[in-house]
Amino acid sequence: MTDLIERENPARFAEIVGAVAVTSPAEVDAIVRRADAEQRRWAATPLPDRLAALTGAATALENAVEELATLLARESGKVLADCRGELGFAVRFLRWVVSRAISAYADSTVDDDLGRLVLLRKPYGVIAAITPWNAPVILAMLKIAPALAAGNAVVLKPSPLAPLTISRVAALFEAPLTVVHGDGATGAALVGHDLIRKVAFTGGATGGRAVAALAGDRLTPSVLELGGNDPAVFLADASFTDAAMDRLVMATFATSGQVCMAAKRLYVPESRLDDFVAAYRAAADRVLVTSDPLAPGATMGPVISADAQRSAAAFRDDGALVDLGRFDADPATGYFVRPGLVVAPDPDSRLVRTEQFAPVVPVLGYRDEESVLAAANAGDLGLGASVWSADEERAFAFARRFEAGFAFVNTHNRTGMSLRAPFGGVKRSGWGREYAEEGLLEYVQTCVIHAPAAFRPGAEIPAAGPSAYPAG
Structure with missing residues (x-):
């Protein structure tokens, strides 16, 4: 059988x-x-x-x-x-x-x-x-x-x-x-x-x-x-506009957060943390609807399995939780998890250190750019990252210092990603370069x-000797 x-x-x-x-x-x-x-x-x-x-x-x-x-x-x-x-x-x-x-x-x-x-x-x-x-x-x-x-x-x-x-x-x-x-x-x-x-x-x-x-x-x-524990870093001059926050929310919770290049750690200046949480929560109210995947208007469905549901529920206990968006689902009959933002968790918590692959995301405050860069680059997974700033040149200069295979500026979303852009990683996130010419090769x-000139028909053949051959 x-x-x-x-x-x-x-x-x-x-x-x-x-x-x-x-x-x-x-x-x-x-x-x-x-x-x-x-x-x-x-x-x-x-x-x-x-x-x-x-x-x-x-x-x-x-x-x-x-x-x-x-x-x-x-x-x-x-x-x-x-x-x-x-x-x-x-x-x-x-x-x-x-x-x-x-x-x-x-x-x-x-x-x-x-x-x-x-x-x-x-x-x-x-x-x-x-x-x-x-x-x-x-x-x-x-x-x-x-x-x-x-x-x-x-x-x-x-x-x-x-x-x-x-x-x-x-x-x-x-x-x-x-x-x-x-x-x-x-x-x-x-x-x-x-x-x-x-x-x-x-x-x-x-x-x-x-x-x-x-x-x-x-x-x-x-x-x-392999995977990624992708940071999204908001510099001090970043704007929390509705459009930017809408993009970030969907980049976080697409496929219920079960995406290798999702935004998985959010970093915001300490002085602006409350404003960020309010803007993020408002964006989730606008764009995030957890429901049956076939239901009209649904933008997030269940996680993949019972194990994933249990793991996501545990992440929700890692700090001060803010529930997000509209939740039209029954966790008793499907593997649904209410999406959540965990505010200022312990930086050493599992939610921050690991790739959670769940609809739960941490937001952490930082004091200066050097400290947030060190935090963003911490860990073994260096797939992707994003930096947000009103000054594109400043953002590109910061992005150069990410230890990541690719970085977005003022978005963290696959939409608009060109096939000319290689997709790979540093650290342990993989050695391939898919999505571009490198992927074909x-x-x-x-x-x-090879026909060396010295040995082509009609050429004068050099005497054999150590100098006639490369080492190795």
């Missing part, structure tokens, strides 16, 4: 949205071996033909956005508008990869008095993609699209908490893309397979360590995108063909 992963609706946990079959380690072996054979044929397919297949998948996905958005809302708890946005962005990203792939993967040649040098962009082979539940479609697409365009095969293992929509999306590709389902055992069988040539992982630090250890044991290259190897 086949084991199943049943996915419940986080907004109504008595409702089962769907189920997928668990992929056993033995099945993983067969799937990877089949993907390896398919990859060789796919890599031999001319690049324009590969890109035509990806364009077809983009069109099919675009035509299915409304249907899939409802499914994604039901399995993940994300509000319907956000699900439409995620799927729409996946379509745009896929088309963007198609538009950039020919130039990104083209050979380059240098032919001068030193000789002839050709740089080739070659696929790795079979890519293992491990993705989380909070943005299951776009976080998979960031790996699928460039990997397939480059000529790789992909075996994708999504989170058991969001397996349904991405499986439907993957079925739209006429390309060597296979989905496997399961827990850590399935993931270990995939990452540890001898025919896996690269691993692309997005998720938490615990999973990242396990993936890195398995891949490292086999010297398999890895792309790791993660899925190709640079190989070199």
